[in-house]
Amino acid sequence: EDQVTQSPEALRLQEGESSSLNCSYTVSGLRGLFWYRQDPGKGPEFLFTLYSAGEEKEKERLKATLTKKESFLHITAPKPEDSATYLCAVQAGGSNYKLTFGKGTLLTVNP
């Protein structure tokens, strides 16, 4: 059974204080690992897809990395508008978009 565990459950940062969110996974043949951002009352918003160990992707203050067992979402010099829940999901080989999601990390960035 595919599993995704995200840590920490919640993270409070001061503006400008860099940190990382963790996503540990087990999956039968990883086809893709996804990061989403979710604001209160809204649906998840796509951030990144990673396909193979060693891959990295960046967007503004966010950088996602992937190993064979986990992914990290690094947040550099965060701003209050980065406050959201960050979700990680895995797609197994041959499973189309039947993704397995973690429970998310609630990030709060204080000014």
Added chain:
Amino acid sequence: GAGVSQSPSNKVTEKGKDVELRCDPISGHTALYWYRQSLGQGLEFLIYFQGNSAPDKSGLPSDRFSAERTGGSVSTLTIQRTQQEDSAVYLCANPGANVLTFGAGSRLTVL
């Protein structure tokens, strides 16, 4: 439409009543997914449509849950005889360009 549209955005119902949740997908997208997000839980896959057919219904939690899709477009998720444990946000999504795009969801509260 340009995005995935869901209605109602909020629904409060009494235990034992039936509810219908609607999804208007991105125009022209043949695949459609329903997920459920319960408090404190990760998103859970419910059902997948390809056109009007549902090749994977494995995530539907009980026979009180059903879904249909007509004309390869609008989909309706029906929950019969609602229970309190059905309270959750129900999300619809379309895959495209290797990304699953979600609607804002329908929040169901069963009293």
